[in-house]
Amino acid sequence: MSWSRNTRKVAYWNSYCGGLGLSWLSWSTNQEFLYVLDLASGTSKRVAVHTLAGDFGYPRVAISPTGSTIAYAVNGGLYLLDVK
Numbered sequence: 001m002s003w004s005r006n007t008r009k010v011a012y013w014n015s016y017c018g019g020l021g022l023s024w025l026s027w028s029t030n031q032e033f034l035y036v037l038d039l040a041s042g043t044s045k046r047v048a049v050h051t052l053a054g055d056f057g058y059p060r061v062a063i064s065p066t067g068s069t070i071a072y073a074v075n076g077g078l079y080l081l082d083v084k
Helices: 024-029
Strands: 009-016 031-038 043-051 060-063 069-074 077-082
Touching: 009 060, 031 069, 043 069, 043 077
Parallel strands: none
Antiparallel strands: 009 031, 031 043, 060 069, 069 077
16 A cells, blocks of 8 residues: 555555455466545546556555556566556
């Protein structure tokens, strides 16, 4: 979770596990959803979805001081989003 410096927006991850299935390979169905919560309006918006691949650890997120840009890392990649 990351708060913008102006405290108007919060970026956070939510996870969904598709289940264990019959083998250890089925863990690849874990999905991560990235949301931005606008505290002024009380609305939350999903801005990214990723299926976890490999053992890269937990996704990370950071939000700019104004809340207009998000940087996040997942599956060994680094991403930037404009979230105006």
